[in-house]
Amino acid sequence: MSGQSLFARLEPLLPRVRRPVQYVGGEGNSVVKPWESAAVRWCLMYPDAYEVGLPNQGLQILYEILNEQPDVLAERTYSVWPDLEELLREYELPQFTVDAHRAVGDFDLLGVSFSTELGYTNLLTALDLAGIGLHAAERGEDDPLVIAGGHAAFNPEPIATFVDAVVLGDGEQAVLGITDVVRAWKAAGRPGGRVELLARLARRRLVYVPAFFDVTYRADGRIEAVRPNRDDVPARPSKHTLSDLDAWPYPKAPLVPLAETVHERMSVEIFRGCTRGCRFCQAGMITRPVRERNIETVGAMVDAGLRATGFNEVGLLSLSSADHTEIGRIATGLADRYAESKVSLSLPSTRVDAFNVTLANEFSRNGRRSGLTFAPEGGSERLRRVINKMVSAEDLVRTVSTAYAHGWRQVKLYFMCGLPTETDEDVLEIADLVREVIRAGRVASGHRDIRATVSIGGFVPKAHTPFQWAGQAAHEVTDARLKLLRDRVRADREIARAVGFRYHDGRPGIIEGLLARGDRRVGAVIERVWREGGRFDGWNEHFSFGRWAAACAAELEPLDVSLDWYTTRERAEREVLPWDHLDAGLDRDWLWADWQEALRGTELDDCRWTPCYDCGVCPTMGTDTQIGPTGRTLLPIAGVSAGSEAVVRGGAST
Amino acid sequence: MARRPEGPPPPPVVGRVRLRFAKRGRLRFLSHRDVARAFERGLRRAEVPMAYSAGFSPHPRISWVGAAPTGAASEAEYVELALATVVDPAWLRAALDAALPPGLDVLDAVLVSGSGGLADRIDASRWLIRLPTVTEPDLSAAVAELLGRDEVQVERATKDGRRRFDARAAVVLAVCRAENDTCAILELVARHTTPAVRPDDVLTALYVVAGLRPSAPPEPTRLYQGRLLDDGTLADPLAPDRNDAGRLVGRSSA
CATH class of the missing domain: 3.30.70.580 (Pseudouridine synthase I, catalytic domain, N-terminal subdomain)
Structure with a gap:
């Protein structure tokens, strides 16, 4: 019997695993529907641990939208830790959902959201535990359709053999469209089996079906062509773009976990997309154009979400939240509204300018001013022009001075290492920048005891960005540069004790690079790593570079390609890239031109306040930038706190 | 500043x-x-x-x-x-x-409304522990062995490493019955000591004295907490704050 609860068999195993509460479900606002009442049944997966996956906004949005449909049922599943995996295998229990503890294999669809490529091995664990064939070609008529989505799925080629279909872009309307097609196909008696279902989905431009495309290779290992093998499906599958985010205010009732998770707050996405044009940023390229939620929608979502959850922290999410055209009014309005309550507000992504500090002050009127994060990304002015992060050293010093003067005690500065054209000197300039920041902070705060944390990540070139042609820096190069920088900072007695230094080993970045720009041949590497025990590759304690390197040697070298070939090799303009047949809206010639501009160190302005620079997205996708300001204000909400309307405050930031 | x-x-x-x-x-x-x-x-x-x-x-x-x-x-x-x-x-x-x-x-x-802190009104718990896969005669024999000892040292992993302590002295009362042929039930009254003797410590003690080892995880439920009275029942810790102060709980089945 399908759809039965497995909890009675699972429960005796739970006292034997770490933190069993993550497997019991029962979250606030979670939904359990009767199995038989649903015409279409979705299982949604975030392929990482529950504590990371539960807060994921994408999954929560789709879960709520699908469950709002009367004849649709959606449940969630997350990666189980190796201790439970071992017990599930021993007691022959399958991968299960946390909502009603049903077997994942019983559902019509398994939708998997990939924020990072390092989740690919976890997909294989889940498929295997679920009893679903690892390869799409092996699956039977009763197996769920396995559909990948999320940012990492914009180059799904490395997992092409493991998934039946891929959704590019925003999922809100796509999942409803897919549901309609599946509902009709089931009602008609499943004509033509799963191949016909996939063809229907592809013809409706809902999904990309890797099996409907063949890849041919040249003798030198490069791709010759990617061509559809059926004439009834679009040759260039394209991304979905949600217009009018105010009409889609999800999640309305966010999940409230019982277990502790990485983000214990109510998140409201205030806009989607970003046109700042940072050349390293895949998210900024694939989510264009900018579409704002207006101040009233944001206010209503915060209010409804807090009532539905009892959270005491609100995060306003986007790729660059201070860029919202009404952010000043939103900040003041929310700070006024919740002045008397114990709700705290945060703006996770910060930009280097003084206005941002004003916003942060507004959000922390009655809160602790512990740390502010700024991301200059590149150490030298030259390198910042290459990556199109338009921040001068003076901007940074002025901004940081403002922050210290307003009582912030610590700043965190985020940089990347291994950027295109980078030299040792570029990285060493981080030390100069930090010295200026500390000096300015000491003047502004009036005391010597201030701190700055320098956090450095390795740059990984991604698909659909101007840097998609770039050679990735070898991990030895990145590690050596970071050691030089650390030694330089440590030797500087003026600042050594004021600076904290955080960076990670460069090797996981190389594997992320392999998966981010890999083609279908990389699938065999993923499978071999998984068979040899690869799990949770995003976690240091589980990641094994040696296992990945050995699998690359075994699977790639017989094909005359290699780990280095996929990562540190620079591509030429006309080389067919594995994702060229997938349309993110970006004009390939524009991406190439922007790459050349990067090498010349030429900056590019944001198209929200300068003329369109023809990246291609709006005309290709039939979309437009949707921004305010609307000129409206946030009205106080009746009953939140009687005192808040009477409080008169100065210093509004607009 | x-x-x-x-x-x-x-x-x-x-x-x-x-x-x-x-x-x-x-x-x-x-x-x-x-x-x-x-x-x-x-x-x-x-x-x-x-x-x-x-x-x-x-x-x-x-x-x-x-x-x-x-x-x-x-x-x-x-x-x-x-x-x-x-x-x-x-x-x-x-x-x-x-x-x-x-x-x-x-x-x-x-x-x-009453005087005294809540913590001062609680010094013992009454537990009901379901033991699937254990039979009542096996359990009764092990419990008799435990109650016959003055002291039984057990070990438990804590934050600060492994700790050894006596799990016997805290046990005031232990009653066995059968839920069915394959599931025994242990009702237990235990004083709150330092370190706290928990149901799993008592089960460890039963293993130490009689080799009793359930093959399925035990399912403990705390039934009552309160001050231990001479007859082995527990005084309701909220009773002094109520008008009908003095009502007792926990009289059944002991």
Whole structure:
């Protein structure tokens, strides 16, 4: 019997695993529907641990939208830790959902959201535990359709053999469209089996079906062509773009976990997309154009979400939240509204300018001013022009001075290492920048005891960005540069004790690079790593570079390609890239031109306040930038706190 | 020039409410921290007028008394809330119960009127432990062996490494019965000692003295907490705060 609860068999195993509460479900606002009442049944997966996956906004949005449909049922599943995996295998229990503890294999669809490529091995664990064939070609008529989505799925080629279909872009309307097609196909008696279902989905431009495309290779290992093998499906599958985010205010009732998770707050996405044009940023390229939620929608979502959850922290999410055209009014309005309550507000992504500090002050009127994060990304002015992060050293010093003067005690500065054209000197300039920041902070705060944390990540070139042609820096190069920088900072007695230094080993970045720009041949590497025990590759304690390197040697070298070939090799303009047949809206010639501009160190302005620079997205996708300001204000909400309307405050930031 | 929070200090505590609540079903896997987080969110959703601590990150003033271990269910957990406005405890009980996830169930609420702290009124627990795969005769034999000893040393992994302590002295009463042929039930009254002797420690002791080892995980439920009386029952810790003070609980089956 399908759809039965497995909890009675699972429960005796739970006292034997770490933190069993993550497997019991029962979250606030979670939904359990009767199995038989649903015409279409979705299982949604975030392929990482529950504590990371539960807060994921994408999954929560789709879960709520699908469950709002009367004849649709959606449940969630997350990666189980190796201790439970071992017990599930021993007691022959399958991968299960946390909502009603049903077997994942019983559902019509398994939708998997990939924020990072390092989740690919976890997909294989889940498929295997679920009893679903690892390869799409092996699956039977009763197996769920396995559909990948999320940012990492914009180059799904490395997992092409493991998934039946891929959704590019925003999922809100796509999942409803897919549901309609599946509902009709089931009602008609499943004509033509799963191949016909996939063809229907592809013809409706809902999904990309890797099996409907063949890849041919040249003798030198490069791709010759990617061509559809059926004439009834679009040759260039394209991304979905949600217009009018105010009409889609999800999640309305966010999940409230019982277990502790990485983000214990109510998140409201205030806009989607970003046109700042940072050349390293895949998210900024694939989510264009900018579409704002207006101040009233944001206010209503915060209010409804807090009532539905009892959270005491609100995060306003986007790729660059201070860029919202009404952010000043939103900040003041929310700070006024919740002045008397114990709700705290945060703006996770910060930009280097003084206005941002004003916003942060507004959000922390009655809160602790512990740390502010700024991301200059590149150490030298030259390198910042290459990556199109338009921040001068003076901007940074002025901004940081403002922050210290307003009582912030610590700043965190985020940089990347291994950027295109980078030299040792570029990285060493981080030390100069930090010295200026500390000096300015000491003047502004009036005391010597201030701190700055320098956090450095390795740059990984991604698909659909101007840097998609770039050679990735070898991990030895990145590690050596970071050691030089650390030694330089440590030797500087003026600042050594004021600076904290955080960076990670460069090797996981190389594997992320392999998966981010890999083609279908990389699938065999993923499978071999998984068979040899690869799990949770995003976690240091589980990641094994040696296992990945050995699998690359075994699977790639017989094909005359290699780990280095996929990562540190620079591509030429006309080389067919594995994702060229997938349309993110970006004009390939524009991406190439922007790459050349990067090498010349030429900056590019944001198209929200300068003329369109023809990246291609709006005309290709039939979309437009949707921004305010609307000129409206946030009205106080009746009953939140009687005192808040009477409080008169100065210093509004607009 | 340190910043201070703007505005007046938080309102004073004008009343306190003590609650008994249950941790049931799959929510037995909640740790104490999970329970505390769920309560803070539930109190906000129910709009209970809590008193808050002062400072930059004000916290609702909640005093916890003991906590059933992760994996153990309970019918008798206790907590005390400090209020900024006096409310009807019956309203509070219902509102908070509705705002908490099913399985965290608020059973009783009383305004504090009696003297003495809640913790001073609790020195023992009564447990019911289901033992699937264990037969009643095996259990009875092992329990008789345990009760015949003066001391049984057991070991448990704690935050600070492995610890050895006596699990026998805390056991005041142990009664066995059969749920069916393949599941025995142990009812246990144990004094609260330091370190606390928990149901799994008593089961470890049964293994030490008689080799009893269930092949399925035991399912412990705390039935009562209170002050241990001479007859082995426990005095209701909320009774002194009620008009009908002195009502006893826990008389059955012992």
